[in-house]
Amino acid sequence: MGNKKSRKSKETSARNYTTELRSYEAACKEDMEIQSFDKRMQARTSHVISTLATGVEVRALSFDSLKVVTECLLDMNQEVVKVILDSKKDIWKNQEMFELVEDYLATSLKTLDFCDALERGLQRVRVSHLLILGALHQFEEESLSQDGNGYKKTLEELKRFKDTERPFDQDFIKMFQSVYKQQMLMLEKLQLCKKKLDKKLKRIHTWRKVSSIIFMATFATMVICSVVAAAMAAPPVAAALAAAMAPLGSMGKWIDSLWKNYENAIKGQKEVISYMQAGTYVAVKDLDNIRDLIERLDIEIRGMVKNAEFAVEHDAVKIGINAIKKKLEVFKKNEEALGIQADICSRDIIKARTVILQRILNHPDNGSCST
Structure with missing residues (x-):
């Protein structure tokens, strides 16, 4: 029974990820700024995963590798902060x-x-x-x-x-x-x-762009962390990360509902x-x-x-x-x-x-x- 529930949960999460990623891909096609962000994020993520790959065979990570991971995550977070700061605030007052x-x-x-x-x-x-x-x-x-x-x-x-x-x-x-x-x-x-x-x-289009960037940055962060956990051969950590990623699928829907309510x-x-x-x-x-x-x-x-x-x-x-x-x-x-x-x-x-x-x-x- 537990295995069936676990499989259903994974299948639901996978469907949610697929839906949100498709939405993000559509946003990339429509917005040049998101495209630029996406290219920078892919480059950083690829660099981190490549760095991690050098230590996979020995099941160990060097200090330099962990430093690269940390810097990448901080960079992506700063990208998100920049987009938010470039947008207007206090939009909920009446x-x-x-x-x-x-x-x-x-x-x-x-x-x-x-x-x-x-x-x-x-x-x-x-x-x-x-x-x-x-x-x-x-x-x-x-x-x-x-x-x-x-x-x-x-x-x-x-x-x-x-x-x-x-x-x-x-x-x-x-x-x-x-x-x-x-x-x-x-x-x-x-x-x-x-x-x-x-x-x-x-x-509202700008804020939707912010939402897409936040979602993708979070998703990429979780992917990198999963790779780190796998490289360190830490199944409990990897399982915890997988559990933490579960809410990501519904996050996009929640954000969309916020924007829909605001637009209405x-x-x-x-x-x-x-x-x-x-x-x-x-x-x-x-x-x-x-x-x-x-x-x-x-x-x-x-x-x-x-x-x-x-x-x-x-x-x-x-x-x-x-x-x-x-x-x-x-x-x-x-x-x-x-x-x-x-x-x-x-x-x-x-x-x-x-x-x-x-x-x-x-x-x-x-x-x-x-x-």
């Missing part, structure tokens, strides 16, 4: 990504606050609309009246409209400009972070970034539409206010009312369009926030946007 998401959510909340302010402005627009409709109604009634009072009530309604608070004052305009600027800055931050994540995905984390972050970019882009477009509609509406309100002022100051009710009637239809369309756009903006922001939070919960990650 503080910047966390802060970016917080910034996005804070910016979206401020935009929602602006939408609330916009709704309050729309309420004032609707009040102005009602006052205009009231003036038109009074004008129609007084035009039919024969009591000689003229257009007293119509003028009163026009004056109330003229004196009504402007729907979108300077504080509102400043708020809009601040929110718009924050959204544009968020777009820039997201674009920068996306570029950094793209670079990280490219650097980076891709998860990119997905969150993409959703935040889409949400921010939509918010900016919504704000652009809102600004255009507010400007149009403001032009119409200003025009009707001037007409009302003219009617009140010059007692020219008919002229003022006719001018207001011409503008009223366009005013009404812009008012309705702005109300719809304000609702769309709010819903878009709420939807984007919900999607982002869902993606964060579904894609826990370990990477960062830092370089």
Whole structure:
């Protein structure tokens, strides 16, 4: 039974070695740096084995031979250290990504606050609309009246409209400009972070190269040690080395799983970034539409206010009312369009926030946007 288990274990280890060595060979074909490392490692290993071979027949190793082995192992380890030091470190932090998401959510909340302010402005627009409709109604009634009072009530309604608070004052305009600027800055931050994540995905290839080099250096070290043990005719040592080599086959799979998890984390972050970019882009477009509609509406309100002022100051009710009637239809369309756009903006922001939070919960990650 023990022999069967031992044979199965050896067969499994052999399959693992074969798989990992094939992976290493493929990496050598694709990467010139790994090819260079491989040539240097083969040369050192061959030199060590050749040196050891001179003492095999007498079952003894000279001090010089052991010195060659030691120097070779140290050289290979230094090669690995050099590759690692040439690569970036601290790739597992996520503080910047966390802060970016917080910034996005804070910016979206401020935009929602602006939408609330916009709704309050729309309420004032609707009040102005009602006052205009009231003036038109009074004008129609007084035009039919024969009591000689003229257009007293119509003028009163026009004056109330003229004196009504402007729907979108300077504080509102400043708020809009601040929110718009924050959204544009968020777009820039997201674009920068996306570029950094793209670079990280490219650097994964470098780290895979490091992994391949570490695996092969370790494998070569164990081979040399096995030759040393065999040359010294030390079966217990050789058996111990064979046992120590057993985990090597699974080491490559473990490293691959690490890189796969890291790559998935980076891709998860990119997905969150993409959703935040889409949400921010939509918010900016919504704000652009809102600004255009507010400007149009403001032009119409200003025009009707001037007409009302003219009617009140010059007692020219008919002229003022006719001018207001011409503008009223366009005013009404812009008012309705702005109300719809304000609702769309709010819903878009709420939807984007919900999607982002869902993606964060579904894609826990370990990477960062830092370089």
